[in-house]
Amino acid sequence: MRKAVILVLVVGLGCWGLRQAYNFHKELKRQATAPRPADPVDVQSIKTAGGGTGPELSLTDLNGKTLHTSDYKGKVVLVNFWAAWCTPCAEEVPQFIALQRKYKDEGFQIIGISVEDDAGELRNFYRKYQMNYPVVPGDIKIADAFGGVLGLPTTFVIGRDNLVHGKHNGATDFAAIEQEVVALLHAPQR
Amino acid sequence: MLESAIKIFLIPVTEMATTMKPAPITPRTLILRLLLLTAVVAAVAFASAQTSPKSADDLPATSQIQPSELLQSMKTSGLQPAVLYVGPRAFYLQGHIPGSDYIGPVGKPDGIATLRTRVASVRKDMPIVIYCGCCPWDHCPNIRPAFAELKKEGFSKVRVLYLATSFGVDWKDKGLPVVSGE
Numbered sequence: 001m002r003k004a005v006i007l008v009l010v011v012g013l014g015c016w017g018l019r020q021a022y023n024f025h026k027e028l029k030r031q032a033t034a035p036r037p038a039d040p041v042d043v044q045s046i047k048t049a050g051g052g053t054g055p056e057l058s059l060t061d062l063n064g065k066t067l068h069t070s071d072y073k074g075k076v077v078l079v080n081f082w083a084a085w086c087t088p089c090a091e092e093v094p095q096f097i098a099l100q101r102k103y104k105d106e107g108f109q110i111i112g113i114s115v116e117d118d119a120g121e122l123r124n125f126y127r128k129y130q131m132n133y134p135v136v137p138g139d140i141k142i143a144d145a146f147g148g149v150l151g152l153p154t155t156f157v158i159g160r161d162n163l164v165h166g167k168h169n170g171a172t173d174f175a176a177i178e179q180e181v182v183a184l185l186h187a188p189q190r
Numbered sequence: 191m192l193e194s195a196i197k198i199f200l201i202p203v204t205e206m207a208t209t210m211k212p213a214p215i216t217p218r219t220l221i222l223r224l225l226l227l228t229a230v231v232a233a234v235a236f237a238s239a240q241t242s243p244k245s246a247d248d249l250p251a252t253s254q255i256q257p258s259e260l261l262q263s264m265k266t267s268g269l270q271p272a273v274l275y276v277g278p279r280a281f282y283l284q285g286h287i288p289g290s291d292y293i294g295p296v297g298k299p300d301g302i303a304t305l306r307t308r309v310a311s312v313r314k315d316m317p318i319v320i321y322c323g324c325c326p327w328d329h330c331p332n333i334r335p336a337f338a339e340l341k342k343e344g345f346s347k348v349r350v351l352y353l354a355t356s357f358g359v360d361w362k363d364k365g366l367p368v369v370s371g372e
Contacts, residue, residue, distance in 0.1 A: 087329045116278040148284050151356020152325050170326050170355040
């Protein structure tokens, strides 16, 4: 009987250990994907995307609302070219939502430009993920205004000075993006 | 350990088979069986908790062509491959490989139909290169269905242009030739 009790205890301890190992593994995975706290970055060191200015555009979002990019002057604007059919783009949306929520009150705005999405599917996606930033069905004119977009996801970061400070091709490095956004939000005004 | 496991699991079964009577289960064997079962379940659970290794690319290296090789083959005077673009129109209009034909996103049913029509009169031994570059290679929704369709149709020399990040990054930004428009 004593042996049985010891064995049960050993089994229980083993299960607890495995559970802890599993939780630790899950936590590591979560940390790898979640936006990390940003360290301050010297805004001058941010790689510029040709040093161009953010384009002046009038856009119509999913809800039929007209957006003028000029309305966002003085804010840090992140423009994300994406598509609901593009798996890596869709996977990034929750992190963009989190970024928008985190820095909204500091003068940060995300605009999503969707590329060749079916209107119904895009609307469903927008509702499902409760996206908290405007999404505009894109076209070539918009892509041209950003110097051409030949692949998704592509993300531009525009400073309060209306200069394009960053262009990110492919899967987004959210730690880098957040650092860039924070640096631009805190950059001294000229 | 293995011997014990055999004794615990197999002997009662063989005894059952010969005598048709359930073998007596002592507390010791019951606990040992429970231990073994727990170990197996825990091992399976732990293995599934690990990040599964990235699956091998379903497009083997022999079915891929690098941008430099394609460029070279387009410059030679021999048989030129048919270069088919199987991605979104918005990207094709902004920039595509000179001489490539627009098929459209083959990840959608219309695209598959267009691809079938386009290759209907093409010889099965004709070299064909398909490309997209709409998204990072591992996630492109178009190249795999296009490749599979052409293989299904019996084309023996189909290759896919390897564009790791996108057509913009891996072709245009490297200064390789691009034309825009239709």
